[in-house]
Amino acid sequence: MTLVSALCAGMLAGCGGGSSASTGSTGDSGSNASGDAYNVTVIVKHTDGHFNKVIAGARAYGSEHDNVNVEIQSPTSATSYDEQVNMIETALGNPGIDAVVIAPQQSTSTATLVDTATKPVVALDTDFTSDKKACFVGTGNEDAALNGGKAVAEACKALGKDKPTAVIIAGVQGDETHEARLRGYRDAIEAAGGQVLEVQYTDTMPDKAAAAMEAVIQKYPNGVDAVLSIADDMALAAAKVIKDSGNTNYADTVLCGFDGNQSAIEAVMDGSLTIDIAQMGYDMGYKAVEAAVTVLEGGSVESFIDSGSKVIDSSNIDEYVSDMKSKGLWE
Missing domain, CATH: 3.40.50.2300 (Response regulator)
Incomplete structure (x- = not known):
C-alpha cells in the first residue's frame, strides 16, 4: 500500500465531515523497549492536497522512530474555528500528550490558548507569536x-x-x-x-x-x-x-x-x-514532528525552520513529479 493510500484510509472518518478527524497513532510507531514513547499530536487547519502531504510527512517521522506516536487531528473546514480551538485546548490539557504541533486557523486566538502551555508547542504552516512556542516550521x-x-x-x-x-x-x-x-x-x-x-x-x-x-x-x-x-x-x-x-x-x-x-x-x-x-509539505510535517521531539529530548531548535518551496513550470515539472512519486504522494 502506498503512503497516500494508507493516509486516505486513516482519514476516512474525518473526510465525512465529523467534528474531529483524529486518526490515531501513526504507522508502526509504538513504545520503545523501556515503554517511554513520545506522544505528539499534530493539529492541522483542514485536510486538502497540501495538508495531506504535511500529514504524510508527520506520519513518516513516526513510522521511522519506534519511540514516537503521532496523532493527527483536523477540523471540518479551514474556517471551523471553534472546532480547532476545542482540539487545541483538549490536546494541551491532556497529560498523555507530550507535545503539540499546531497549524493555526487563527494566530491570535492560538497564541492565547498556548499561553499557559506546560508542554512543547510547535507552530506549523502558519506562525503565531508566543513565548511558549518552541519554533515555527513552514514555508517562507x-x-x-x-x-x-x-x-x-x-x-x-x-x-x-x-x-x-x-x-x-x-x-x-x-x-x-x-x-x-x-x-x-x-x-x-x-x-x-x-x-x-x-x-x-x-x-x-x-x-x-x-x-x-x-x-x-x-x-x-x-x-x-x-x-x-x-x-x-x-x-x-x-x-x-x-x-x-x-x-x-x-x-x-x-x-x-x-x-x-x-x-x-x-x-x-x-x-x-x-x-x-x-x-514542500511532506518535509514540513516531518520537520515539525522532528523539532517537537528534539525539544522533548532537551535539545535546541532554530526559531524558524524553513521547509522550502519551489516555483514549478514547464521547465522543471518532470523533476517535481518524480520527487512526489518517490514519496508515494502521486496517484
Missing part, C-alpha cells in the same frame, strides 16, 4: 510568493506585456500565511512595473474564488495579464471560470497557484495553469 511564504510572482512577471513579459496588470485571489483576511503570500505577490508585480488591480478574499473556498473570477471578468472584459492565487484550489476554480467564459481576451492570462498539489501540477502539464508554487 512571502519569499515563496515573491519568487512565484517574479516568474509570473517574466511570463507576462515573454508575451509582450512589460507592465502586467494582475488580480490576486486571496484567502482568509488576517491569516498570517495568506497575508504574507499576498505581500509577496504584490511586491513582485509592482517591482516589475505592473499593477495589482484587485485583491479578492475568498476564505480559501473554490466557489467564492469562482465568483470572484466571474466578477473580475465582468469588470475587466478586455482581460488582465495575470491572476495569482494564494492556494491551488482557488487557482483551478479561476481557470475553469476563464475557460467557461469564452472570453478570448483572457486566453493568454498567466495563471499562478500556490501549494504544489497534484491537481494543480497536472493543470500546469496541460496548460490550464502557467505556474505553481510548490510547498
